[in-house]
Amino acid sequence: GQQLNQSPQSMFIQEGEDVSMNCTSSSIFNTWLWYKQDPGEGPVLLIALYKAGELTSNGRLTAQFGITRKDSFLNISASIPSDVGIYFCAGRNTGNQFYFGTGTSLTVIP
Amino acid sequence: ETGVTQSPTHLIKTRGQQVTLRCSSQSGHNTVSWYQQALGQGPQFIFQYYREEENGRGNFPPRFSGLQFPNYSSELNVNALELDDSALYLCASHVTDRREEAFFGQGTRLTVV
Numbered sequence: 001g002q003q004l005n006q007s008p009q010s011m012f013i014q015e016g017e018d019v020s021m022n023c024t025s026s027s028i029f030n031t032w033l034w035y036k037q038d039p040g041e042g043p044v045l046l047i048a049l050y051k052a053g054e055l056t057s058n059g060r061l062t063a064q065f066g067i068t069r070k071d072s073f074l075n076i077s078a079s080i081p082s083d084v085g086i087y088f089c090a091g092r093n094t095g096n097q098f099y100f101g102t103g104t105s106l107t108v109i110p
Numbered sequence: 111e112t113g114v115t116q117s118p119t120h121l122i123k124t125r126g127q128q129v130t131l132r133c134s135s136q137s138g139h140n141t142v143s144w145y146q147q148a149l150g151q152g153p154q155f156i157f158q159y160y161r162e163e164e165n166g167r168g169n170f171p172p173r174f175s176g177l178q179f180p181n182y183s184s185e186l187n188v189n190a191l192e193l194d195d196s197a198l199y200l201c202a203s204h205v206t207d208r209r210e211e212a213f214f215g216q217g218t219r220l221t222v223v
Contacts, residue, residue, distance in 0.1 A: 006152075033211055042114075042200050042214035043153070088152050090212075097166045098143060098202070098212055100152035 006089055006101030013079055014109050021087060021104045022073040029091030032065050032072040033098075036085045043088055047074070079108050113137060116201050116215035123191050123222050131186045131218045135203030141165070142184040143212060144176060145200040153200055159184055188220075196222045 006023045013019060023032070031050055035043035047058050049065035049072060056063055062075045072089055089101040113136035123129050135142050141160045145153035155168035159178035173189040182203070188195055198219050202212035 004152075031211075035214075040198075040217075040219070042202075042216045045211050045213065048211045092212075095166050097155055097158060097168070098145075099155060100145075103152050 004089055004091060004099055004101040006104055008104060009102070010105040010107070012107045012109065015079060015081060017079055019076040019079055019083070019106060020073060021089075022071060023089030023091075023101045024071045025091055025099075026070070027091070027093065027099075028069040029093055029099075030069075031092035032063070033090040033092065034061075034063050034072070034074045035088045035090060035100075037088060037103075038085050046087075076106075079106075081108050081110055084108050114201060114203050114213050114215035116199075116218050118218060119216065120219045121221070123220065125191055125193060125222055127191050128187065128189045129191060129220060131188075131199050131201075131220070133184045133186070133201030133203075133215060135182045135184065135201075136213050139203035139213070140182050141204050142178055142182065143202045143204070144184070144186045145202065146170070146195075147198040147200055147217070149197070156186070191222045193222050196220060 004023050004025045033048050034046045037043040047063040052069050053067050054065040060077045087104045090098050115134045117132045143158040144156040147153040156170050158166040162178045175187045178184045198217040200217045201215045204212040
């Protein structure tokens with residue numbers, strides 16, 4: 001099945017640092033979503049983006065829907081230990097199917 | 111708490127057996143999608159059900175099948191289980207006609223031995 005390319009694959013950062021990750025696709029999507037998943041749990045939605053060029057914030061998180069509709073990025077500012085987890089991007093196409101990225105594993109060192 | 115519940119939470123089956131996983135969707139959500147997530151990977155789209163009909167399918171063989179009921183709850187059935195079917199199976203619900211996000215259940219961990 002289709003999978004989006006997400007980078008970086010993993011990150012180790014100091015508490016307080018900012019984080020940036022991105023996601024690219026060969027296909028156009030109508031919606032971009034960013035999820036966080038803790039071990040043994042389902043993904044939890046962080047941010048949803050609906051329009052090309054849209055920039056949306058949710059607390060310390062900021063995400064943008066790329067103008068080409070084939071990419072998106074997520075920034076986390078001033079990271080804290082509870083930001084630890086795996087972050088997935090997901091794209092929703094015109095057929096209302098969701099395709100997930102490969103994931104970015106984030107470790108925050110206190 | 112997303113309002114999407116899956117059962118069972120864990121399951122162990124033997125190769126060749128059949129399994130049924132269940133999902134109750136969030137109130138007001140008429141579309142259910144199923145995903146397979148192998149360890150260390152992102153969720154892979156299996157299929158989606160809308161108004162009791164399959165409405166999209168990923169790259170999974172026919173032995174993966176599903177049902178959606180009038181109350182929008184859903185089942186995922188897998189026949190002739192293989193070792194590679196061991197994974198976390200996630201159900202997500204969303205409203206097709208509106209710009210709403212998919213809300214995931216906590217998943218069913220299936221182990222095939």
